[in-house]
Amino acid sequence: MNSQETPATPTEQTSTGPGAASRGSWLRERSELGVGVLLFAIGVLVLGDALTMDVDIAQRGPVGPRTVPIAVGIGLLVIAVLLAVDVLRGGRGEAESGEDIDLSEPSDWRTVLLLAGVFLGFAVLIGPLGFPISGMLLFWGAAFALGSRSFDRDPLIAATLSLVTYYLFNNLLGVPLPGGPLMGVL
Known part of the structure; x- marks a missing residue:
């Protein structure tokens, strides 16, 4: 060993070894398994909630x-389970051919975070402002x-959407939404 070379740390040995590259590529080629895991977790959550639901027996x-x-x-x-079996047998999702997006571009994290x-x-x-105001801010x-x-059109459209949604749910569908300070007005 040369005096200028330093021995590799255990983490460097495992991350740069031949097994690490094959594991990474194996997971990258089967990334749809993540969707299967997410669907399975949501299914377990939904079933758990449904089976522990307090229901009147009559x-x-x-x-x-x-x-x-x-x-x-x-x-x-x-x-x-069917998705996982398909992916493990070599099935792949169809590439995004119909949309006008460049898959080689990185994700737009600014938009996601906003x-x-x-x-x-x-x-x-x-809770404190009610649905009409917070819904307008959401839209x-x-x-x-x-x-x-x-900036002149968007707030008006957002306020209209929020008030119409509040009215439809609260008055026509019978689903009460918090009114906030506008509770007596609407």
């Missing part, structure tokens, strides 16, 4: 409130994050 008819969540959970598990911030802000503000913020810079 229900009418054969279909109760657990039926649809159990069916959805089982469907998610079946799809996750949208995540908008959704987080909506979740925090819906306006999402439009801004996705590239719209029409």
